[in-house]
Each structure stands twice: as C-alpha cells, then as structure tokens.
Amino acid sequence: MDTMTFTKIIGGFCGALLIFLLGNWAAETLYHVGPSGHGEEHAAGYEIAVDVEEEDAGEEEEVDFAALVAAADSAKGEKVFGKCKACHKLEDGANGTGPHLFGVVDRAVGSVAGYGYSGALVAVADVWDADHLNGFLANPKSYAPGTKMGFAGLKNVDDRANLVAYLATIGN
Numbered sequence: 454m455d456t457m458t459f460t461k462i463i464g465g466f467c468g469a470l471l472i473f474l475l476g477n478w479a480a481e482t483l484y485h486v487g488p489s490g491h492g493e494e495h496a497a498g499y500e501i502a503v504d505v506e507e508e509d510a511g512e513e514e515e516v517d518f519a520a521l522v523a524a525a526d527s528a529k530g531e532k533v534f535g536k537c538k539a540c541h542k543l544e545d546g547a548n549g550t551g552p553h554l555f556g557v558v559d560r561a562v563g564s565v566a567g568y569g570y571s572g573a574l575v576a577v578a579d580v581w582d583a584d585h586l587n588g589f590l591a592n593p594k595s596y597a598p599g600t601k602m603g604f605a606g607l608k609n610v611d612d613r614a615n616l617v618a619y620l621a622t623i624g625n
C-alpha cells in the first residue's frame with residue numbers, strides 16, 4: 454500500500470481511539486457528578502467488584518478440590534484413613550459401625566445393602582463424588598445434620614484430598 458493509504462488508516466484509528474477515550478471520559482464525568490455524590494457512588498461501584506471476586510473465589514475452591522485430588526498423594530491418604538478404621542472397613546460387604554467403603558468414590562449415597570443408615574446422608578447428597586466427600590468429611594454433622602457418623606471431621610483440606618485419592622484406589 455502507498456504511504457497515503459497507510460497514513461489514512463493510522464489517522465482513522467487515532468480518531469476512533471480519541472472518540473473512545475472522550476466517550477469514556479464523558480461517561481465517567483457524568484457518573485461521578487451523580488446526585489448522591491462522588492464518594493458514595495465510587496464506594497458502591499467498588500463493593501460490586503468485591504462481590505464478583507468472592508463469587509469467583511467460591512467457584513475456584515470447588516475446582517481446586519478436584520485439582521487437589523488429582524495431585525494428591527494416596528499413600529498419605531492411606532495414613533489418614535487410620536482415623537476411619539475404627540468404624541469403616543474397605544472390604545466389599547464388611548460393615549462395621551459404619552458401612553463398608555469399598556468403591557465409595559462415586560458410589561450412590563446410602564446404598565450399602567443391609568446397613569441401617571440414619572437417612573441424613575441421602576437428604577444432602579446423591580453420589581459420593583469428590584466434592585460431596587470433601588464437604589462431608591470436613592464436618593460430617595454440619596454437612597449432614599442428624600448423621601450418626603460420630604466423627605469430628607478432617608480440618609485439613611490436603612488430608613481430605615489425599616484420603617479421597619486413596620479411597621478412589623479401592624474398588625473403583
């Protein structure tokens with residue numbers, strides 16, 4: 454292309470940019486001189502931004518647990534399972550105080566035949582996917598009010614991720 458065409462293109466682009474910047478400036482100016490004053494308007498705008506961020510953080514947390522499980526250490530999870538052994542066995546059909554946990558990851562909630570569940574678990578979950586296990590094992594009583602699982606919970610998210618990774622190796 455010749456120099457003139459090139460200059461015209463650049464000129465057109467600069468013009469568009471200038472109009473865009475002026476438009477922005479005008480919008481900002483109108484916004485800031487609203488009736489309720491500059492400070493408040495500004496604060497309201499900011500709060501909305503924070504809310505959005507928090508929502509994003511919540512979603513990230515869920516995604517993160519799956520990522521944690523994917524990167525987890527199932528050998529460490531086997532040690533964490535020591536806290537469950539008093540009540541749970543891993544052999545298919547071997548129920549104790551709690552139902553057996555053979556293939557529990559992605560198993561239907563409350564589905565072990567012949568085990569007398571409280572009914573509290575099916576009220577809050579349908580399948581023991583990683584996210585439900587994460588929530589339940591963090592704090593069984595608050596996740597499934599009325600559950601008869603007498604266990605305080607695993608406060609450490611890495612413990613839960615390692616444990617879920619370990620349980621996924623049993624019968625899945």
Ligand code: HEC
Nearest residue numbers: 536537540550551552562563564570571600601602603604
């Ligand atoms: C003091 C005994 C006890 C301990 C310790 C315990 N549980 Fe439980 N668990 C139970 C009982 C009882 C139930 C049945 C709860 C109900 O029906 O409300 C249960 C239910 C479950 C279920 C639901 C199974 C299903 O078939 O729906 C899972 C999953 C589970 N426990 C995992 C664990 C893990 C993992 C640990 C260790 C971090 C653990 N539990 C520690 C007693 C225990």
